[in-house]
Amino acid sequence: MTTTLEKLEILPLSPTIGAEIRGVDLSQPLDDRTVSAIKVAWHDHIVLLFRDQDIDTEQQIAFAEHFGDVGTRSRPAERRPEGADYNASIMLVSNIKKDGEYIGSLPDGEMWFHHDMCYDRAPHKGTFLYAMELPSTGGNTLFANMYAAYEVLSDETKERIKGQRALQIYDFATREVVDISGDIAKYKHEIQPVAITHPVTGKKALYVNPLITARIEDWPEDESRALLDELFTFGENPDIIYEHEWREGDLIMWDNWCSCHARTDFPASERRMLRRCTVKGQPLYE
Ligand code: OGA
Numbered sequence: 001m002t003t004t005l006e007k008l009e010i011l012p013l014s015p016t017i018g019a020e021i022r023g024v025d026l027s028q029p030l031d032d033r034t035v036s037a038i039k040v041a042w043h044d045h046i047v048l049l050f051r052d053q054d055i056d057t058e059q060q061i062a063f064a065e066h067f068g069d070v071g072t073r074s075r076p077a078e079r080r081p082e083g084a085d086y087n088a089s090i091m092l093v094s095n096i097k098k099d100g101e102y103i104g105s106l107p108d109g110e111m112w113f114h115h116d117m118c119y120d121r122a123p124h125k126g127t128f129l130y131a132m133e134l135p136s137t138g139g140n141t142l143f144a145n146m147y148a149a150y151e152v153l154s155d156e157t158k159e160r161i162k163g164q165r166a167l168q169i170y171d172f173a174t175r176e177v178v179d180i181s182g183d184i185a186k187y188k189h190e191i192q193p194v195a196i197t198h199p200v201t202g203k204k205a206l207y208v209n210p211l212i213t214a215r216i217e218d219w220p221e222d223e224s225r226a227l228l229d230e231l232f233t234f235g236e237n238p239d240i241i242y243e244h245e246w247r248e249g250d251l252i253m254w255d256n257w258c259s260c261h262a263r264t265d266f267p268a269s270e271r272r273m274l275r276r277c278t279v280k281g282q283p284l285y286e
């Protein structure tokens with residue numbers, strides 16, 4: 001049955017970020033008015049949760065296509081773990097092993113706060129993550145509202161970061177930033193504004209994170225480090241964070257331009273698998 005706008009409910013998940021959308025069956029076609037309402041809710045709440053969904057890969061991609069062109073993976077061929085099942089639009093986030101090899105990416109444990117693909121020239125706008133198998137405890141995903149992270153900075157700090165740029169660099173790790181003392185050419189990297197203006201909402205959002213941001217460009221090393229440490233304190237501000245405890249059948253879509261996310265630890269002995277796709281974005285330079 002097609003979802004109609006009349007059935008749609010929007011319930012905030014926290015005071016500053018996240019909303020649950022009820023009354024939508026993502027395995028079915030959505031009418032235009034429903035899609036428009038979801039787009040508005042996405043820009044209002046940054047993170048949207050749809051519970052109790054039963055969707056296959058094609059249905060997940062069909063849903064994502066309402067919000068942009070579905071992206072393909074940037075991981076080089078020799079680092080693709082999914083083998084014969086490889087679908088260029090899908091990434092499995094999983095610690096499950098088959099024949100001794102991980103079937104997916106980002107397998108184990110805690111992950112530091114990060115914006116997906118901020119090391120790319122045109123960072124993908126949205127990530128769509130669907131929970132298929134979960135550990136009995138942990139593996140929660142935290143989402144931080146980066147408009148709010150910018151807003152709470154002092155006027156002085158806002159002035160200091162105005163027009164500043166940062167090096168974003170990534171090597172597929174989950175708890176360490178790339179060591180940039182050597183040659184960085186082999187790593188994916190890009191220089192991005194420290195604060196971006198969201199292309200749709202026009203609002204300013206802080207665009208640095210502890211996993212991928214390595215330095216403020218053109219600043220002495222110690223000053224760059226001190227400023228980044230100050231900016232990274234957003235990750236300890238509970239007022240701007242929503243922590244999601246996954247249930248199987250949850251689909252969460254988030255906006256990578258104005259939020260970042262982290263993952264809590266979970267037992268390595270338990271299986272966790274989520275299916276992920278993204279929609280493409282655009283450069284975020286001023
Ligand atoms: C991701 C990601 C977090 C998680 O898929 O980009 O960061 O909870 N996942 O697995």
Ligand code: MN
Nearest residue numbers: 114115116261
């Ligand atoms: Mn991520």
